[in-house]
Amino acid sequence: xxxRTIPRWRAEATPLLGLCGASLVMxxxxxxxxLGLVFSYGLGLFWQKRIVHFQLRDGSRxxxxxxxxxxxxxxxxxxxxxxxxxxxxxRDLWGTAFRWIDEADVVRQEYPPDAVRIERLAWGxxxxxxxxxxxxxxxxxxxxxxxxxxxxxxxxxVHQDRRVLQDVEGQxxxxxxxLERVRRRELRLRHRSVSxxxxxxxxxxxxxxxxxxxxxLALRRAALMxxxxxYVLEVAIADGTALRIPLAQIVTVIPANRMSLGERIRLYAxxxxxxxxxxxxxxxxxxxxxxxxxxTVSMVLIMSLAVVPVGVMTALYLREYARQSWLTRVIRIAVxxxxxxxxxxxxxxxxxxxxxxxxxxxxxxxxxWMAPTPVFGTGGLLWASLTLALLTVPVVIxxxxxxxxxxxxxxxxxxxxxxxxxxxxxRHVILPAATPGVLTGLILAIARATGEVAPLxxxxxxxxxxxxxxxxxxxxxxxxxxxxxxxFHIYDVGFQxxxxxxxxxxxxxxxxxxxxxxxxxxxxAIHLRNRVRRLYHQGAL
Amino acid sequence: xxxxxxxxxxxxxxxTPDHQHPIPKPSSVGVMTVHSARSSVTVPLGEVVPxxxxxxxxxxxxxxxxxxxxxxxxxDIQHLSLYYxxxxxxxxxxxxxxxxxxxxxxGPSGCGKSSFLRCLNRLNDLIDGSHIExxxxxxxxxxxxxxxxxxxLRRRVTLVFQKPNPFPKSIYDNVAFGPRIMGIRQRAVLDExxxxxxRQAALWDEVKDRLHASALQLSGGQQQRLCIARALAVDPxxxxxxEPCSALDPIATGKIEDLMVSLKENYTIVLVTxxxxxxxxxxxxxxxxxxxxxxEYQRTTDLFTHPRVRQTEDxxxxxxx
Ligand SMILES: Nc1ncnc2c1ncn2[C@@H]1O[C@H](COP(=O)(O)OP(=O)(O)OP(=O)(O)O)[C@@H](O)[C@H]1O
Ligand SMILES: [Mg+2]
Numbered sequence: 001x002x003x004r005t006i007p008r009w010r011a012e013a014t015p016l017l018g019l020c021g022a023s024l025v026m027x028x029x030x031x032x033x034x035l036g037l038v039f040s041y042g043l044g045l046f047w048q049k050r051i052v053h054f055q056l057r058d059g060s061r062x063x064x065x066x067x068x069x070x071x072x073x074x075x076x077x078x079x080x081x082x083x084x085x086x087x088x089x090x091r092d093l094w095g096t097a098f099r100w101i102d103e104a105d106v107v108r109q110e111y112p113p114d115a116v117r118i119e120r121l122a123w124g125x126x127x128x129x130x131x132x133x134x135x136x137x138x139x140x141x142x143x144x145x146x147x148x149x150x151x152x153x154x155x156x157x158v159h160q161d162r163r164v165l166q167d168v169e170g171q172x173x174x175x176x177x178x179l180e181r182v183r184r185r186e187l188r189l190r191h192r193s194v195s196x197x198x199x200x201x202x203x204x205x206x207x208x209x210x211x212x213x214x215x216x217l218a219l220r221r222a223a224l225m226x227x228x229x230x231y232v233l234e235v236a237i238a239d240g241t242a243l244r245i246p247l248a249q250i251v252t253v254i255p256a257n258r259m260s261l262g263e264r265i266r267l268y269a270x271x272x273x274x275x276x277x278x279x280x281x282x283x284x285x286x287x288x289x290x291x292x293x294x295x296t297v298s299m300v301l302i303m304s305l306a307v308v309p310v311g312v313m314t315a316l317y318l319r320e321y322a323r324q325s326w327l328t329r330v331i332r333i334a335v336x337x338x339x340x341x342x343x344x345x346x347x348x349x350x351x352x353x354x355x356x357x358x359x360x361x362x363x364x365x366x367x368x369w370m371a372p373t374p375v376f377g378t379g380g381l382l383w384a385s386l387t388l389a390l391l392t393v394p395v396v397i398x399x400x401x402x403x404x405x406x407x408x409x410x411x412x413x414x415x416x417x418x419x420x421x422x423x424x425x426x427r428h429v430i431l432p433a434a435t436p437g438v439l440t441g442l443i444l445a446i447a448r449a450t451g452e453v454a455p456l457x458x459x460x461x462x463x464x465x466x467x468x469x470x471x472x473x474x475x476x477x478x479x480x481x482x483x484x485x486x487x488f489h490i491y492d493v494g495f496q497x498x499x500x501x502x503x504x505x506x507x508x509x510x511x512x513x514x515x516x517x518x519x520x521x522x523x524x525a526i527h528l529r530n531r532v533r534r535l536y537h538q539g540a541l
Numbered sequence: 542x543x544x545x546x547x548x549x550x551x552x553x554x555x556x557t558p559d560h561q562h563p564i565p566k567p568s569s570v571g572v573m574t575v576h577s578a579r580s581s582v583t584v585p586l587g588e589v590v591p592x593x594x595x596x597x598x599x600x601x602x603x604x605x606x607x608x609x610x611x612x613x614x615x616x617d618i619q620h621l622s623l624y625y626x627x628x629x630x631x632x633x634x635x636x637x638x639x640x641x642x643x644x645x646x647x648g649p650s651g652c653g654k655s656s657f658l659r660c661l662n663r664l665n666d667l668i669d670g671s672h673i674e675x676x677x678x679x680x681x682x683x684x685x686x687x688x689x690x691x692x693x694l695r696r697r698v699t700l701v702f703q704k705p706n707p708f709p710k711s712i713y714d715n716v717a718f719g720p721r722i723m724g725i726r727q728r729a730v731l732d733e734x735x736x737x738x739x740r741q742a743a744l745w746d747e748v749k750d751r752l753h754a755s756a757l758q759l760s761g762g763q764q765q766r767l768c769i770a771r772a773l774a775v776d777p778x779x780x781x782x783x784e785p786c787s788a789l790d791p792i793a794t795g796k797i798e799d800l801m802v803s804l805k806e807n808y809t810i811v812l813v814t815x816x817x818x819x820x821x822x823x824x825x826x827x828x829x830x831x832x833x834x835x836x837e838y839q840r841t842t843d844l845f846t847h848p849r850v851r852q853t854e855d856x857x858x859x860x861x862x
Binding site: 323324408409410411412413414415416417418419420421424428429432433536 | 694
């Protein structure tokens with residue numbers, strides 16, 4: 001008789017094991033599929049493709065980047081048709097930036113070496129072949145080659161001017177801020193029933209002074225604008241007609257068909273860098289998403305500052321102080337179930353409680369002269385953060401309670417047996433031992449809060465907030481300001497924008513960045529927890 | 542002088558099925574204790590739960606012997622009963638603990654020794670659902686009186702736990718914990734207290750080079766000695782030690798025993814031990830607990846040489862328990 005050995009996996013195979021394995025594989029597959037989608041699109045969309053020129057059977061010509069290719073059924077003949085989605089830009093001319101082209105219609109296809117993609121401040125990218133540069137009504141560089149130092153010199157100096165212009169605009173902003181403050185003080189003075197002519201006069205003098213400054217700055221701006229507007233780049237678009245683009249409007253000119261691999265990689269990195277450091281343009285479909293990143297992170301930080309003390313104190317009370325009874329059990333169950341309340345409900349609650357009740361009360365008490373303009377009585381960073389804190393506090397409570405439960409009663413009693421009061425025991429023994437558990441709760445809370453959108457829409461997120469909640473103007477932290485958020489940005493750009501196709505890179509990359517931020521915040525918290533744990537085991541806490 | 546003659550010793554009556562449940566329900570506990578210079582006998586009275594409800598081979602002797610009075614008692618325990626919920630863990634304990642002596646508490650596992658120690662500094666207050674009856678007088682003052690400052694009491698009467706329970710802090714911080722919460726902040730004073738306490742607990746030489754390492758890195762026996770040092774650091778009047786040597790080797794055990802004997806001059810020590818030899822070696826008085834009852838309390842030499850109660854004799858000669 002021959003001895004047969006059964007492989008270990010078959011010897012141990014049971015239906016349950018199979019099910020467990022299958023579930024694991026399912027979970028992994030779903031995660032990998034989602035991440036794969038986000039990464040492949042998000043990372044791919046910034047790669048500069050070559051610019052292609054199509055001549056179609058009907059004589060029309062198109063210049064642009066091939067976005068995607070697909071095969072569809074012709075509705076009349078039922079035969080498969082291969083077609084191309086072409087990103088031809090120039091939305092100012094044609095109203096759209098994309099079109100479908102049947103591959104069968106293409107008569108000629110070529111890659112003109114001098115074709116460029118021009119990123120503009122408005123109207124999205126333009127595609128064309130540069131012809132000449134005008135200074136006013138006389139040609140300055142003719143013909144122009146964007147790799148030519150002369151062009152590059154001119155473009156750099158225009159850029160310089162534009163930076164100066166931006167600077168001036170920043171100063172104008174600051175003056176406007178001053179004027180707004182003066183206006184508020186006026187309102188405040190007027191609100192007081194006693195009249196104070198000297199203060200009023202002082203205010204008027206200050207106002208006049210700032211208005212004078214404003215006038216000077218406005219003149220400078222006008223002069224700069226005029227100078228910038230005089231240089232115009234003329235490009236031939238696909239059908240050969242001329243398109244004139246003021247240099248002041250141009251962000252970059254990319255000679256996509258003459259780039260080396262290194263240049264493409266650099267461009268890719270630059271685009272990514274711009275994405276995370278710049279302000280949005282073009283209804284958020286272009287430019288960067290820095291304000292949204294900033295808003296998301298500051299919201300999560302403020303939420304953490306609120307949720308940890310409240311959650312820890314609640315858990316401490318429930319575990320260390322309250323007598324365990326049916327009441328604490330009911331509270332515990334209620335807290336656990338709070339985690340299942342739909343987040344929009346929290347949004348409604350936050351709006352009703354924080355904004356309309358507390359915010360309005362603050363306005364009535366501290367800013368009565370601003371009426372009817374709300375200060376805190378409207379959505380803002382503080383209220384959104386507090387709403388999210390409310391949403392995540394059950395997580396922190398549960399995690400802290402678990403940590404407290406894991407501390408052996410002997411340790412607690414050991415401190416009490418030496419005459420320590422309840423508070424001394426909590427402060428010096430219980431809390432240090434529970435800190436890693438608290439941080440675990442915080443990690444979970446951050447993960448949940450970063451991805452939450454619905455409650456924010458009711459409590460302070462907007463699609464475009466030009467002013468960051470933290471800046472260089474007194475009092476530096478403006479918790480009442482509205483803010484931008486990555487999650488809302490995805491919804492807004494992906495589903496509310498007039499130009500959904502053009503927004504695609506933005507949507508995928510915003511998602512990617514949101515994931516990255518969640519991971520970074522979590523890693524920070526995990527690092528902190530490990531540090532605390534190490535300190536704790538070294539007895540240094 | 543307090544030794545009874547052989548005929549003084551009441552022989553256990555043959556047990557009837559009625560007496561098979563040793564611990565009656567609290568409501569049914571009616572106990573009569575007769576204290577005298579020679580002997581005291583406690584007889585449980587009243588209704589007794591039938592054997593069918595809870596068959597158990599263990600029986601509590603109806604004989605009791607409690608030596609009383611004791612000269613200069615620190616603790617005077619009067620009719621102390623302790624309940625965890627409805628369940629009694631100690632039943633009508635009455636005896637006195639002498640000052641500046643070592644009193645050993647012996648008895649089989651689960652007889653209530655640890656519970657008893659916790660009664661002496663009100664640590665049972667921390668256990669939800671526990672309550673006591675009777676009185677515990679510390680220097681004539683009822684420690685369960687509402688006017689008692691419990692934290693102050695626990696500083697005066699400190700407990701070293703059965704399981705080593707160092708705080709997850711450094712060795713130094715463990716020992717300095719008590720002084721610190723008493724408000725001592727000066728580094729020099731703390732250093733001095735830490736060194737003295739660790740020396741007393743026979744741990745100094747082993748840890749003097751790593752005072753700021755975590756206490757959790759110490760071995761079980763070292764942790765136990767650290768806990769003793771931690772208790773000594775608050776300079777208590779009474780030291781309650783719950784099996785302090787259970788995790789120690791003979792050498793460390795010897796050191797702790799020496800420590801106890803030397804501490805006797807200034808401290809009162811109540812020692813729970815499973816080790817008869819240890820009780821015999823170090824203690825002056827010994828109390829034998831059985832299933833929540835105090836069966837016998839005598840001078841140690843008498844208890845071990847001439848136990849008055851049959852059950853005590855059975856226990857110390859190893860016939861049961
Ligand atoms: N916290 C508690 N809650 C409920 N019952 C308890 C509690 N602590 C002890 N008991 C019960 O009280 C009785 C006495 O326990 P105790 O710990 O005092 O025994 P012990 O004599 O110290 O035993 P050992 O020698 O094993 O340490 C036991 O029956 C135990 O189950
Ligand atoms: Mg015990």
